[in-house]
Amino acid sequence: SQKIEQNSEALNIQEGKTATLTCNYTNYSPAYLQWYRQDPGRGPVFLLLIRENEKEKRKERLKVTFDTTLKQSLFHITASQPADSATYLCALENAGRRALTFGSGTRLQVQP
Amino acid sequence: SAVISQKPSRDICQRGTSLTIQCQVDSQVTMMFWYRQQPGQSLTLIATANQGSEATYESGFVIDKFPISRPNLTFSTLTVSNMSPEDSSIYLCSVTLTPGMNTEAFFGQGTRLTVV
Numbered sequence: 001s002q003k004i005e006q007n008s009e010a011l012n013i014q015e016g017k018t019a020t021l022t023c024n025y026t027n028y029s030p031a032y033l034q035w036y037r038q039d040p041g042r043g044p045v046f047l048l049l050i051r052e053n054e055k056e057k058r059k060e061r062l063k064v065t066f067d068t069t070l071k072q073s074l075f076h077i078t079a080s081q082p083a084d085s086a087t088y089l090c091a092l093e094n095a096g097r098r099a100l101t102f103g104s105g106t107r108l109q110v111q112p
Numbered sequence: 113s114a115v116i117s118q119k120p121s122r123d124i125c126q127r128g129t130s131l132t133i134q135c136q137v138d139s140q141v142t143m144m145f146w147y148r149q150q151p152g153q154s155l156t157l158i159a160t161a162n163q164g165s166e167a168t169y170e171s172g173f174v175i176d177k178f179p180i181s182r183p184n185l186t187f188s189t190l191t192v193s194n195m196s197p198e199d200s201s202i203y204l205c206s207v208t209l210t211p212g213m214n215t216e217a218f219f220g221q222g223t224r225l226t227v228v
Contacts (some may be wrong), residue, residue, distance in 0.1 A: 043219030
């Protein structure tokens with residue numbers, strides 16, 4: 001069956017360091033992968049989309065890589081700030097339905 | 113972009129009753145999606161709501177329990193029927209502006225439902 005796995009343990013890092021979150025998937029052949037941020041009590045907010053023919057995508061302090069051979073995406077936040085503390089979700093399109101299937105999310109805590 | 117207003121933002125309901133959640137979008141969209149997020153869990157798709165046709169439900173979700181209306185291109189409702197404490201969850205509506213064009217999804221702020 002299709003699976004999207006993210007590290008369920010919270011990631012705690014010091015302000016200024018780079019946070020790296022992992023998303024692994026099985027039994028998907030996605031044309032693209034998305035990353036979202038979710039704060040407590042709020043809906044997810046889109047951050048980045050990377051297509052299968054793109055190895056890397058950047059947006060300000062964010063960087064996403066996509067390895068379709070390893071079936072893995074890495075999400076990096078450089079020069080992290082306490083305001084980056086949130087849960088980060090990766091998502092793939094649910095084949096044929098245009099809806100997204102989400103990973104379980106990784107909670108990031110940036111300590112000042 | 114799309115702005116989604118979802119009502120109510122939270123409610124506490126008695127078991128056996130029903131709650132209807134409303135989702136209003138500020139632009140016309142073809143497809144709307146309803147998700148459930150149980151405490152500490154990720155989002156699970158309940159159904160896809162298309163205007164003018166019946167909603168398409170995911171495995172484990174049935175129309176009798178989660179009836180959906182989609183009267184026009186900017187509005188949808190999800191009803192949680194005959195509620196039990198297991199239905200306590202956050203319910204979210206979502207849209208994409210160009211289905212099939214691999215663009216971002218927009219979400220409402222969610223409805224936090226507690227069933228007692």
